[in-house]
Amino acid sequence: MFTFKSQATDNLVMLQSTAEALLKLxxxxxxxxxxxxxADMPRVLExxxxxxAFVPPPPVNPETNEPIELPFADQPxxxxxxxxxxxRMVEQAQAEGKPIVWGV
Known part of the structure; x- marks a missing residue:
């Protein structure tokens, strides 16, 4: 799990892989x-x-090369x-003039 923090909002917890992808973006x-x-928030919001909006394909079984059907993944x-x-967190933090941090 990964946590974003700001004095303007509650903590935002998300999966590590999602946070990494968004931060890379x-x-x-x-x-x-x-x-x-x-000062960086307008660029970050953009x-x-x-x-x-791309949804990645389902994972593939390396032994059969067939897609793995996940029972909970009815809508990617x-x-x-x-x-x-x-x-939403960045918008609220920007409105209140507070930074967002992680890993602290």
Whole structure:
């Protein structure tokens, strides 16, 4: 699990892989503690709102090369949809003039 924190909002917890993909999209790294400064938030929002709506294909069984059907995956979620909570957090933090941090 990965946690984004800001004095303007409650903590935002998401899967590590999703957080890494979103941070990469905005030019940041999840590998070490980081910060999104208020001055950078317009650029970050633009990048997050432009997150791909592409839904990756299901995983493949390496032995049979057949797609693995996941019982809970009746509707895949795109990175664009997964970015929505972080977009809301950035908007609120920007409105209150507070940075967002992680890894601290």
């Amino acid at each position: 905005v030019g940041k790294s999840a590998a070490e503690p980081g910060i999104i400064e208020v 990048a997050l709102r432009g997150a791909p 979620v795109s990175l664009h949809q997964r970015a929505a909570p972080l977009v």
